[in-house]
Amino acid sequence: MPELPEVEAVCRVVRRALKDRRIVFAEIFRKRICAPQTPSQFARAVAGRRFQSVERRGKNILIHLEGVTLWAHLRMTGDFYPVAVPRLTPPTAAAQFVLDNGRALVFDDPRGLGVLRAVKPAQWKRLLGTLGPDALSPEFTAERFAGLAKSSRAPIKLFLMDQRWVAGLGNIYAAEALFRARIDPRHCGAGLGRARLLRLHRAIVALLTNAVKSASLAYRRPGVFAEGETFRPAVYGREDRRCPACAGLIRRIVQGGRSTFFCPGCQS
């Protein structure tokens, strides 16, 4: 999935598509997507509502409509994009929102792991309450980050991916940030010095800031989050290839059931 930068790019697409629009009705093609709400409950909740704003926190998308909020999570393969002709919805579409200008916003999701839900303020506030600060928000300060990491006994890679501490990093950017900060993903936060934690904080912010620009620029083809020059991981997905910094071989290990890529030479 889309991690913070790609989700941000999707938010911009949604904002542009829904600006000044009203959702006439919604169609659910995969009922799991809105569970535990039934498709008709969900559709009824958003039908006829005028769009207000889009908010993002980490990888969560809140589409505020008049009177109700549409909470969306793209998980692994979710994606929003506008279509001109609502009848020509692709087979992978999980849901579609038909708008008052005759166009539609499609929620596409080949794997169907994504989440759509109509929520009231109390619910989405509770949801946000479980999340740490967005990695690109002013609340994500070096002090706060270092303080939290300092008391964590989990491997730092897992700490970074835990949305309760900082929201937005996933498997790719966690690995890339650690490479950039030259920190071994197996170390625990408590075992890292303050200087290294501050360096990691800076690496995260710099990496994501840059990636937001690339992702938004690259965002054109539905389902494709970054292509070409815009996305060149240094370590992610590059097992046994050469490290761009030291030319040593990149390694793959498993942490929390997911692949971690790192350069043993650079990251200690």
Place this chain on the structure above:
DNA sequence: CTGCCCCTGTAA
């Protein structure tokens, strides 16, 4: 902490 689950697609 690990492993399994949700689902489908793709590559080895």
Place this chain on the structure above:
DNA sequence: TTACAGGGGCAG
């Protein structure tokens, strides 16, 4: 055929 995929919730 198997392993793996940028996520996350759950049970043990």
